Amino acid sequence: xxxxxxxxxxxxxxxxxxxxxxxxxxxxxxxxxxxxxxxxxxxxxxxxxxxxxxxxxxxxxxxxxxxxxxxxxxxxxxxxxxxxxxxxxxxxxxxxxxxxxxxxxxxxxxxxxxxxxxxxxxxxxxxxxxxxxxxxxxxxxxxxxxxxxxxxxxxxxxxxxxxxxxxxxxxxxxxxxxxxxxxxxxxxxxxxxxxxxxxxxxxxxxxxxxxxxxxxxxxxxxxxxxxxxxxxxxxxxxxxxxxxxxxxxxxxxxxxxxxxxxxxxxxxxxxxxxxxxxxxxxxxxxxxxxxxxxxxxxxxxxxxxxxxxxxxxxxxxxxxxxxxxxxxxxxxxxxxxxxxxxxxxxxxxxxxxxxxxxxxxxxxxxxxxxxxxxxxxxxxxxxxxxxxxxxxxxxxxxxxxxxxxxxxxxxxxxxxxxxxxxxxxxxxxxxxxxxxxxxxxxxx
Numbered sequence: 001x002x003x004x005x006x007x008x009x010x011x012x013x014x015x016x017x018x019x020x021x022x023x024x025x026x027x028x029x030x031x032x033x034x035x036x037x038x039x040x041x042x043x044x045x046x047x048x049x050x051x052x053x054x055x056x057x058x059x060x061x062x063x064x065x066x067x068x069x070x071x072x073x074x075x076x077x078x079x080x081x082x083x084x085x086x087x088x089x090x091x092x093x094x095x096x097x098x099x100x101x102x103x104x105x106x107x108x109x110x111x112x113x114x115x116x117x118x119x120x121x122x123x124x125x126x127x128x129x130x131x132x133x134x135x136x137x138x139x140x141x142x143x144x145x146x147x148x149x150x151x152x153x154x155x156x157x158x159x160x161x162x163x164x165x166x167x168x169x170x171x172x173x174x175x176x177x178x179x180x181x182x183x184x185x186x187x188x189x190x191x192x193x194x195x196x197x198x199x200x201x202x203x204x205x206x207x208x209x210x211x212x213x214x215x216x217x218x219x220x221x222x223x224x225x226x227x228x229x230x231x232x233x234x235x236x237x238x239x240x241x242x243x244x245x246x247x248x249x250x251x252x253x254x255x256x257x258x259x260x261x262x263x264x265x266x267x268x269x270x271x272x273x274x275x276x277x278x279x280x281x282x283x284x285x286x287x288x289x290x291x292x293x294x295x296x297x298x299x300x301x302x303x304x305x306x307x308x309x310x311x312x313x314x315x316x317x318x319x320x321x322x323x324x325x326x327x328x329x330x331x332x333x334x335x336x337x338x339x340x341x342x343x344x345x346x347x348x349x350x351x352x353x354x355x356x357x358x359x360x361x362x363x364x365x366x367x368x369x370x371x372x373x374x375x376x377x378x379x380x381x382x383x384x385x386x387x388x389x390x391x392x393x394x395x396x397x398x399x400x401x402x403x404x405x406x407x408x409x410x411x412x413x414x415x416x417x418x419x420x421x422x423x424x425x426x427x428x429x430x431x432x433x434x435x436x437x438x439x440x441x442x443x444x
Contacts, residue, residue: 002026003024003025003031003043004026004027004043005024005045005047005380005423006022006023006025006038006041006045006046006047007022007025007054007380007382008022008023008036008046008047008048008049009048009049009050009052009054009384010036010050010051011051011054012053013053013054013351013352013355014373014374014375015374015375018053019036020036021034021036022034022035022037022038023054023380024038024041025380025423027423028379028380028422028423028424029377029379029380029422030374030375030379030380031376033374033375033376047425049417052384052385052417053351053384053385053386054374054382054383054384055087055354055359055382055383055384056355056372056373056378056382056383057087057088057089057359057371057379057382057383057419057421058086058087058089058090058336058337058359058383059358059362059363059366059368059372060083060088060091060092060309060311060358060362061091061260061306061308061365062094062236062237062260062262062308062309063083063091063092063093063309063310063311063333064094064096064310064311064313065093065098065115066097066098066313067079067098067111067115068098068111068114069098069099069100070099072315072401073313073314073401074401074402076114076119078399078400079333079400079401080119080121080123080435080437081399081432082311082333082334082398082400083120083333083334084120084399084419084426084432085416085419085430085432086337086338086416086419087337087383087384087416088333088336088383088419089122089371089381089383089420089421089426090121090122090368090371090440091121091122091124092123092124092126092146093111093115093123093124093125094126094149095125095126095127095128095160096149096155096159097157101128101160102125102127102128102145103127103129103136103140103160104133104136104140105139105143108127108145112125115439116439117435119435119437119438120421120432120435120437121421121426122381122421122438122439122440123438123439123440124144124146124366124368124439124440124441125144125145125146126146126183127140127141127145127147127148127149128150128160129148129163129171129182130150130163131161131163131164131167134170134174137171137175137180138178141175141180144441144442145442146181146366147175147181147182147234148171148180148181148183149182149183150163150168150184150185151163151184151185152168152184152187152189152218152221152222153185153187153188153192153218154189156283162189168222169225169228172225172226172229172231173229173231175231176229179232181232181233181365182231182232182233183234183236184218184222184234184236185236185237186215186218186235186236187210187215187218187284188213188215188217188218188221190217191213191217192209192210192211195208195209195210195211195214196208196209197324199324199325200323200324201276201321201322201323202275203273203275203277204270205324206281206285206324207285207287209324210283210284210285212239212242212243212287212291214284215238215239215243215284216246219246219247220246223255226250226255226257227250231256233256233257234257234259234365235257235258235259236310237261237262237265237284237310238259238260238261238298238304239261239265239284239285239286240287240291241287241291241292241293241294241295244297244298244303244304247259247298247303248301248303258305258306259298259304259305260304260305260306260362261298261304261307262307262308262309262330262332263309263332264282264286264330265286265287265295266292266295266296266299266307266339266340266343267339267340267343268406269286269288270285270286270288270289271288273286276321277406278320278321278322278326279330279406279408281319281323281328281329281330282310282312282329282330296347299353300349305361306357306358306362306365307336307340307357308336308358308362309332309336310329310330310332311329311330311332311333312329312330313329313401313404314327314329314402314404331398331402331404331405332406332407334398334399334400335393335398336358337354337358337385337416338412338413338414338415339407339410339412340354340357340358341385341387341414342412342414345413351387359371359372359373360372360373366442367442367443368440379421380422380423381420381421381422382418382420383416383419383420384416384417384418384419384420385414385416385417386415386417387413387414389413389414389415391411391415392409392410393405393407393410393411393412395408417429
């Protein structure tokens with residue numbers, strides 16, 4: 001082995017468990033996971049991180065980078081810096097909120113060209129499924145997108161319309177025909193239209209406008225379509241715990257459904273949101289503490305597969321104090337790992353659980369077989385974490401373009417001390433290296 005780096009720690013999280021180990025890296029790939037006191041090969045550099053925990057780099061499959069077209073909201077340079085600072089080494093960019101949206105091969109190429117040279121971490125792309133682009137789905141799949149996103153309710157931007165049930169069936173049948181994946185914003189528009197709609201700053205009014213029934217019905221309809229068409233589907237940003245029994249039953253039956261939730265649903269509660277604090281607004285919404293408890297149970301029993309950010313930023317002027325009109329989205333790329341670790345530890349989980357939810361499962365969802373684990377043959381992507389250290393969130397220290405956060409002032413456990421991409425240190429206690437990320441394509 002032509003080993004150029006050995007990363008050593010008393011706590012390395014591997015598929016076999018957490019143990020002292022030395023990770024040998026050759027050409028950006030993990031060559032071997034060796035005993036802790038293994039001899040360092042001649043010519044290799046030793047980096048000993050002591051008792052800090054070495055995790056596989058996190059994989060975030062739900063990020064709105066908004067570049068090009070709405071780059072003032074975010075952008076590849078800033079989003080990937082924030083990700084790297086937070087221990088994320090791979091992200092998949094959502095197809096909407098950029099202009100153009102990723103709904104044709106030509107639009108995908110535009111986005112790839114914009115991202116090239118700006119990415120601090122590896123970046124892949126989802127395609128979009130719209131009522132009028134069924135003919136574009138197979139070409140996008142062949143061009144390397146990781147799957148297709150659709151909305152079952154209004155997306156909030158006019159260039160990305162929703163699919164009704166007939167249109168969903170048409171797109172699902174097409175995607176299933178070539179073995180693709182549909183990822184779904186599952187809220188039923190009829191339930192949303194029937195819910196009370198009140199403007200103003202009261203969070204309780206906003207919560208009432210996005211009822212659990214909207215999610216539950218949309219998920220039930222999606223499962224029925226997936227069953228009928230033998231299609232592979234993924235439920236985005238699950239908020240309603242009421243849907244968990246339905247999802248668990250579908251999985252047990254063999255329906256090809258997977259599910260994600262997000263740090264804000266798992267660490268923040270409706271009861272703590274002040275009126276007018278629209279930095280907490282997202283769709284579906286943050287719900288009550290008892291709902292959150294059930295989501296954690298869904299993670300524990302495997303009904304929920306993974307945790308990803310749904311990083312959806314905007315400029316400050318769009319976060320008006322009126323919940324009805326404010327942009328809905330929470331920025332958490334840099335803070336997801338400590339936010340989840342803080343709550344997971346309080347609930348009796350350990351870092352191997354966090355790795356399963358935030359690295360292994362998202363990598364598996366996207367088919368990223370070189371990501372998601374510390375074992376020979378994988379990319380040498382690592383997050384090094386001091387799990388006992390605590391910090392208070394200061395928005396001024398965030399790398400996001402717009403430093404608006406629902407976590408401002410919160411004390412979190414877990415400090416990312418360094419992040420590594422293919423054996424190169426790309427973040428070191430807040431100092432970022434020059435961009436070295438690659439643009440990823442499905443199965444490539």
